[in-house]
Amino acid sequence: MRTLRLEIWVGLGVILALSVVSLGVGVIKLSWEQAFSDPEALRVLIVIRLPRTLAVLITGAVLAMAGIILQAIVRNRFVEPMTTGTGQGAALGILLATILIPTAPLILRMGLAATTALAASLGFLAIVRRLPVTQPLLVPLVGLIYGALLGAVSVFFAYQFDLQQSIAIWTTGEFSGVLKGRYELLWLAALAGGLVYLIADQLAIIGMGQTMATGLGVNYWQIMAAGLLVISLVTALTVVTVGMIPFVGLVVPNIISRRYGDNLRQTLPLVALTGAGLVLISDILGRILRFPFEIPVGSVFGVIGAVFFLMILYSRSRSAY
Amino acid sequence: MPTKLLAGLSLAFALICVAYMTVDAKAGWDFILPFRGTKLLALVVVGVAVSTATVLFQTISGNQILTPSIMGFDALYVLILTGSVYALGGLVVADLAPIKTFLITGSMMVVVSLLLFGSLLLDNRQDLFRMILTGVILATLFRSLTSFLQRIVDPNEFAFIQVASYARFNDLSIDTLAIAAPLTALAVVSAWSMRFRLDVLMLGRNISIGLGENPHRGYLVTLLLVAVLVSVSTALVGPVAFLGLLVVSLARFVLPSPYHSHLLPVAALISAITLVGGQLLMERVFRLVTPLSVVIDLVGGLVFLTLILKSLRR
Amino acid sequence: MITASNITHQHNGKPVLKDVSVQIPGGGITALVGPNGAGKSTLLSLIARLQPLQSGQVLVNGLDVQTTPARNMARTLAILPQTTEVTPRLTVAELVGFGRYPHHRGRPGPQDVAKVDEAIETFDLTDFRDRPLDSLSGGQRQRAFVAMVFAQDTEYVLLDEPLNNLDIAASRSLMQTLQGLTRDHGRTVVIVLHDINYACAYADTMITLTDGRLGPCGTPGDIVSDAMMQQVFRTDARILRVGDRVLVEA
Numbered sequence: 006m007r008t009l010r011l012e013i014w015v016g017l018g019v020i021l022a023l024s025v026v027s028l029g030v031g032v033i034k035l036s037w038e039q040a041f042s043d044p045e046a047l048r049v050l051i052v053i054r055l056p057r058t059l060a061v062l063i064t065g066a067v068l069a070m071a072g073i074i075l076q077a078i079v080r081n082r083f084v085e086p087m088t089t090g091t092g093q094g095a096a097l098g099i100l101l102a103t104i105l106i107p108t109a110p111l112i113l114r115m116g117l118a119a120t121t122a123l124a125a126s127l128g129f130l131a132i133v134r135r136l137p138v139t140q141p142l143l144v145p146l147v148g149l150i151y152g153a154l155l156g157a158v159s160v161f162f163a164y165q166f167d168l169q170q171s172i173a174i175w176t177t178g179e180f181s182g183v184l185k186g187r188y189e190l191l192w193l194a195a196l197a198g199g200l201v202y203l204i205a206d207q208l209a210i211i212g213m214g215q216t217m218a219t220g221l222g223v224n225y226w227q228i229m230a231a232g233l234l235v236i237s238l239v240t241a242l243t244v245v246t247v248g249m250i251p252f253v254g255l256v257v258p259n260i261i262s263r264r265y266g267d268n269l270r271q272t273l274p275l276v277a278l279t280g281a282g283l284v285l286i287s288d289i290l291g292r293i294l295r296f297p298f299e300i301p302v303g304s305v306f307g308v309i310g311a312v313f314f315l316m317i318l319y320s321r322s323r324s325a326y
Numbered sequence: 327m328p329t330k331l332l333a334g335l336s337l338a339f340a341l342i343c344v345a346y347m348t349v350d351a352k353a354g355w356d357f358i359l360p361f362r363g364t365k366l367l368a369l370v371v372v373g374v375a376v377s378t379a380t381v382l383f384q385t386i387s388g389n390q391i392l393t394p395s396i397m398g399f400d401a402l403y404v405l406i407l408t409g410s411v412y413a414l415g416g417l418v419v420a421d422l423a424p425i426k427t428f429l430i431t432g433s434m435m436v437v438v439s440l441l442l443f444g445s446l447l448l449d450n451r452q453d454l455f456r457m458i459l460t461g462v463i464l465a466t467l468f469r470s471l472t473s474f475l476q477r478i479v480d481p482n483e484f485a486f487i488q489v490a491s492y493a494r495f496n497d498l499s500i501d502t503l504a505i506a507a508p509l510t511a512l513a514v515v516s517a518w519s520m521r522f523r524l525d526v527l528m529l530g531r532n533i534s535i536g537l538g539e540n541p542h543r544g545y546l547v548t549l550l551l552v553a554v555l556v557s558v559s560t561a562l563v564g565p566v567a568f569l570g571l572l573v574v575s576l577a578r579f580v581l582p583s584p585y586h587s588h589l590l591p592v593a594a595l596i597s598a599i600t601l602v603g604g605q606l607l608m609e610r611v612f613r614l615v616t617p618l619s620v621v622i623d624l625v626g627g628l629v630f631l632t633l634i635l636k637s638l639r640r
Numbered sequence: 641m642i643t644a645s646n647i648t649h650q651h652n653g654k655p656v657l658k659d660v661s662v663q664i665p666g667g668g669i670t671a672l673v674g675p676n677g678a679g680k681s682t683l684l685s686l687i688a689r690l691q692p693l694q695s696g697q698v699l700v701n702g703l704d705v706q707t708t709p710a711r712n713m714a715r716t717l718a719i720l721p722q723t724t725e726v727t728p729r730l731t732v733a734e735l736v737g738f739g740r741y742p743h744h745r746g747r748p749g750p751q752d753v754a755k756v757d758e759a760i761e762t763f764d765l766t767d768f769r770d771r772p773l774d775s776l777s778g779g780q781r782q783r784a785f786v787a788m789v790f791a792q793d794t795e796y797v798l799l800d801e802p803l804n805n806l807d808i809a810a811s812r813s814l815m816q817t818l819q820g821l822t823r824d825h826g827r828t829v830v831i832v833l834h835d836i837n838y839a840c841a842y843a844d845t846m847i848t849l850t851d852g853r854l855g856p857c858g859t860p861g862d863i864v865s866d867a868m869m870q871q872v873f874r875t876d877a878r879i880l881r882v883g884d885r886v887l888v889e890a
Contacts, residue, residue: 083459088466135635142459147634149462150396153567154627157620164616177473251466300477307470314463318456390729522746529728529738532690532721537792538714538742584730 009271016278020062023285027058030289032297052185060188061180061288061302062281064247067191067198067239069280070273072254073262074201074232075126077212077269079133081144082262083318085254086126086240089148092249093155094125095241096175100159104166115190118245123237125155130233178243178250178303180288187246194242197235198277205270208232212267250303252310253280259317283309328581328588335595342603343370350610364500367507369601372559372566375510377577377597378517379555380570381589385528386447386545390578391633392458393570398465399439399556400565405468406434408475424501432509432557439553440546447545506558513551513558514594520547521586528584566619568626573597575629641666642687642796642830647696649682649852656682658852660696666795668822668844669829673836675873678849680832681722681800687830688719688798700796714742718792720785720799732768732776732784736760739791759791763817779810786814790821797821799831803838815842836873840864840886848872860886 031054039046072085086092098121102114129151136143156176163172174182201208207228211218218225243250257280265272284302287309291300346366351358380393387397394400410431422430442464446457517524523544526534531541559566577593604618614621642664649657657679664670672680685691687698689705698705700717708716718739728735736759740752760766763783773781782802789797799818803811819842821827833839839846840860848855848868855872856863864886869877880887 132631132635142456143634146459146462147631150627150630154624154631157567157623157627160620161616161624164620165614167615295478298477300474304470304473304477307466308474311463311467311470315460315467318459318463522741525746526738526741530721532685532719533738535690535710536688536714536719536721536789537738538711540710582729584728584734 009265009275012265013274013278016275016282020278020282020285023282023289024058024062027061027285027289028054030292053183056185056188057180057183057288058285060183060191060247061285063191063195063198064178064180064243064250065253065281065284066277067194067280068243068250068253068284069257069276070198070201071236071239073258073269073273073276074208075236075254076258077208077267078229078232078236079130079144080212080214081133081141082259083142083145083255084148085252085258086122086236087249087251087254088152089145090125090129090152090155091122091236091240092244092251093152093159094128095119095122095237095244096172096249097121097125097155097159097162098241099175099245100162100168100172103168103171104162111190115241115245119238119241122241122244123233126233126237174248175244176249177301178248178306179299179301180247181299181301183247190242191246194239197238201232201235202270202273204228204231205273209267209269212269248301248303250284250306252306252314253284256310256313257283259313263317328583328592331581332591332595335592335599339595339599339602342599342606346602346606349606364503366602368500368503368562369605370598371503371507371510372562373573373598373601374514374594375506375555375559376566376570377573377593378514378590379552379559380574381577381586381593382517382524382548382555383552384574385524385586386548387457388528388530389458390575391571391630391637392461393568393574394552394556395565395567395570396465397443397458397461398468399443399552400560401465401468401472402439402442403431403435403557403560404565405472405475406438407431408472410434412475412478425505428502428505428557428561432554432561435557436550436553439556440549444546444549447549500562502561506562509554510558513554514590516547517551517586518590520544521590524548524586525584528586563619567623568630569597569600569619569622572622572626572629573600575633576600641701642828643697643699644683644687645697645699647683647686647693647698649679649686649691649694651682656852657686660849660852660854662847662854662857664828664830664847665845666701666828667826669818669831669842670845670847671839671843672830672832672847672849673839673872674849674855677851679852680849683849684719684798684800684830684832685721688717689713690719690721711742711745714792714794716794717796717798718789718794720789720797720802722800722804727774727781729772729774731770731772732765732787733760733770735773735784736765736787736791739788739793742792755791755793759787762790762820763787777810778805779807779813782806782810782814783817786817790825790827794827796828796830799829801832801834803834811838818842836864836888840888850874864888 028050031049033049041047068087075084075086075089075091076082095118098118099114101121102109102117106114106117129148132147132151133144136147159172160169163169207223210221210223211225211228211232215225218228257276261272261276261279265275284306287305288302291302291305294300343366347358347362383394383397384390384392446460523539526537526539527541527544527548529537534541534544573596574593577589577596580596581588581592583589600622601618604622608614608616608618608621645661647657647660648655660679660683672684674680682691686693687700687705693706700713703713703716705713733756736756737748739759740748740755744752760769763786765780765784765787768776768780768784773784776784786799786802789799802814806814815838818829818831822829822844831843833843843860845858846860846863847857848863850872856868861884864879866876866879869875869879869888878889880889
């Protein structure tokens with residue numbers, strides 16, 4: 006088996022280059038000389054640009070990984086946490102936290118969001134288990150409606166408690182609010198993503214089904230629970246910090262697994278890098294398309310992602326899904 | 327003909343209309359009559375347009391869990407509206423008479439949906455679930471494009487479009503009612519006049535050819551009616567995600583009949599009752615802040631999931 | 641009489657039928673047989689105008705299927721497509737009722753009601769009259785569809801592999817009913833069959849197709865032979881003759 010070392014190095018290089026661009030794009034003009042001579046410019050770089058770039062990279066990477074984990078668990082290539090209920094569950098949780106325990110520390114409110122995200126994912130799995138395996142496209146369809154339903158629950162409470170503004174913030178992925186001191190929770194998501202690498206083989210095996218997993222001596226339920234925990238945590242952290250970004254978890258794993266297969270230990274790093282890179286590109290595009298205004302990264306990726314999804318939907322039609 | 331059921335529903339509808347006009351009426355009649363009367367008419371027009379569009383769409387797609395909203399029709403209308411604001415400038419659009427705006431966007435809607443959904447529906451090798459998924463993704467694409475365009479347009483023009491992007495039964499755009507009501511009536515009459523053909527089209531492409539119908543022509547005419555009806559309802563109240571599914575499923579539950587001569591009026595009555603009655607309850611009885619559309623989405627979404635899970639158990 | 645002349649047809653660029661010209665006599669059962677992918681169903685669906693002709697011409701009793709108004713055609717020729725489409729949510733009586741649509745266009749008269757009752761009786765469906773289709777067994781459902789086509793009251797009845805998914809009892813019963821249609825009601829039945837033994841047992845005329853070309857045509861007793869099995873189906877099945885019946889070795 007060939008390792009993907011070259012691809013990973015290339016990916017890292019591209020990300021580095023994009024990061025440099027990202028650091029340079031913004032309302033305040035910066036040049037490299039200034040960054041070293043002008044303390045104000047340095048402050049902009051450290052307080053605004055660097056945190057934003059890091060937040061984008063982490064978000065892209067973990068969302069892509071969450072997507073491939075959910076796809077292994079559900080055994081369906083057309084699902085991802087942000088559109089099948091987990092993201093909407095997290096938004097509902099943070100909304101409830103804002104209503105019920107507004108004064109609690111952020112970590113506690115975040116905990117509630119992660120819990121509801123987990124409950125929402127379990128609900129989705131419970132429904133999926135009852136769907137026939139012969140209809141693979143039914144799974145994402147039901148997931149989208151399930152997600153929309155949970156979203157409507159949030160909107161209902163948001164209206165009752167006059168929190169429509171907040172709901173809009175959590176459901177639209179946007180990085181313009183990221184500052185030093187306001188995104189650090191994302192590092193927790195990065196850590197969770199890193200830990201997933203340790204169970205990459207087991208995840209790949211449960212992607213082959215429960216019987217196969219048991220036969221190969223993998224504790225199916227334990228790995229599934231670990232996977233779901235990571236998905237819920239990562240989703241809750243991103244929804245609360247930057248908002249929902251749909252399609253990252255769907256598009257990236259599909260690109261990678263079409264080209265490099267499903268050996269997660271090999272492909273996970275590449276999935277993370279591609280996710281980080283694509284979201285960073287979308288964020289940079291969102292910043293420069295209508296300079297000095299910003300287009301939320303969620304909208305940019307929504308357009309790119311939907312077009313890409315349709316492409317895989319139709320190019321796969323001749324082979325099995 | 328289920329005369330009793332229709333009579334009962336009509337009676338219920340009449341009572342609810344009277345209640346809507348009279349409950350909590352503090353001002354003088356010369357104010358209430360035109361004010362509430364127009365809103366009532368608008369609600370009824372939307373109700374009938376949505377239920378009819380849903381029945382028609384379910385017939386040509388051969389599926390009872392699909393609605394034009396789920397397939398992205400109303401998202402497309404909002405995108406077209408946003409697109410025209412972007413292309414022409416919001417001030418130009420705002421200056422146009424609402425009727426002119428509606429005629430422009432409505433006819434674009436008809437052309438685009440015939441091209442897009444026509445090719446989806448007429449491809450007879452199309453896998454059903456792939457078609458649905460395509461529609462759902464198209465809906466997401468339209469919404470993303472809309473929010474994309476919203477950010478690109480001038481902030482002053484933004485407010486104009488934002489109003490169009492959410493369902494709002496409290497704040498109907500009644501200025502388009504003068505054209506929306508007759509158009510809906512026309513579309514509903516056309517649908518009624520082809521009720522027997524629709525019965526046959528529902529049996530699928532090959533059987534309807536065998537019975538002497540031209541399914542292609544039938545599908546295209548029906549799709550045209552759907553596009554008109556969705557344009558009307560979206561222009562009046564904005565996108566209504568699960569209303570159609572909710573009321574048509576209810577109608578099929580109340581009256582399990584395969585004939586459009588039964589289904590169309592029953593669904594229309596149930597839809598109008600739901601909207602007028604729901605609005606009455608939300609606005610004047612419970613005094614909820616939450617818009618009716620959100621509650622309808624909640625209930626409708628639940629109905630959808632239940633329907634899918636139930637249909638699989640059989 | 642159905643006359644198909646010079647039919648050439650392609651699907652996604654692949655030729656399915658190559659210059660097929662054939663005449664199907666009025667009366668009796670005509671079976672279209674041949675290996676998978678020979679073009680049987682395509683030929684039937686072209687005759688039944690389910691697909692537009694790419695070249696050639698099909699005349700049914702002198703009516704050109706391409707140009708005759710759909711409604712007139714539906715009173716001359718009925719088609720039962722392969723049951724790949726979803727079962728409609730109808731009762732048996734409602735489904736059979738749709739067979740009268742070409743005659744009344746939505747407003748059934750007393751004569752139409754009588755025809756529907758007759759069809760339900762002929763096909764032994766009286767007990768299932770008001771049962772929904774999806775509650776019936778495969779054989780009963782197939783009978784209900786054939787009853788619909790019967791109620792259409794056309795001279796020609798075309799069926800595309802109606803025996804799919806039916807067990808031997810249901811298959812034999814359906815073939816016997818079709819035989820009854822031709823003998824007692826003077827209908828002409830054209831049927832695509834997968835199993836050549838059913839064709840040998842019930843068909844009056846057999847039309848064979850291989851790779852989109854016409855093979856031997858005639859009565860089963862005349863044309864079925866070792867050589868024909870080799871030529872059409874590319875298999876060395878032996879032929880057994882029992883009295884005037886022909887059996888093909890499985």
